[in-house]
Amino acid sequence: MIRPLLTAVALFAAVASPSRAEEAKPAELKVGAFTFKVAAPWEARKEKKAMSAGGFTLPGKDGAAPIEADFYHFGAGQGGGVEPNLQRWQKQFLPDTQGNPAPMTREEITVGGQKALLVTITGTFLSGPAMSPKKTPMRDYAMVGAILQSPEGDVFLKVTGPEAATLAQKDSIKQIITAALTK
Template identity: 30%
Template structure:
């Protein structure tokens, strides 16, 4: 599958388990960039869509440290370019997803925009994380990227 990333995003060098990684410059008032990681594991790999959404949501908590509930998370299923797409939008304190997957300490005021595109040779996972303000600034570009995904 192919996609088109925003020209404003910096493509970073190859990393293990990733099809691509993009650095998104911090929004005015923020100090850290956001990151868009694109994962591809192969046909039949990477786990079920709902399990991945649940895992991503589980990487966040409310400001008081409690778990997020369904009303704290926006998900949507749609078809784009003939491909099933599930998107997720979650805000809160980002706690990461293991030793190689997230921050060393919880990051309040964070946001995740995710998309899982179910391709003929396996799903693509797009995971944009960063501060709420920087991610909000990249939201239109993220949506355009998701809408651009298509079969080669």
């Protein structure tokens, strides 16, 4: 009597619980010509920000703010050029006490003829909706941004969050971009 009951419970548990392969399957987001794959602990965001094609969130540890990744694609010839976008991103950080723009580093990534520009900006980030005058200053923040170039229209990626946590994710962000460029 007990053995058939235990067998039934074990079978139910095996069917009802997802396999490790299902749990480990990365989330995917197709944006323009690129597909981005992000694995746990990143989570797909259910709600899009204004103008965003979608995004992911990495929950903060011990009550810290999360890291947010947002993807944008406006179509061929849309969204402005590379330099105007970089200047706009840099202006989303307060200048230093001498009025100099927030520091920004650049790195080019090329995979099989596909190009991306990766930038890192640190400082006080002005958080808030695009085009809104109401911004919240977020001290000690970072942005790892990327512009993936394509004839179908560039794809813009902005990853923002607390500086130390965001910079700690930079290598994994580069891997996500490199994988997307690989197709």
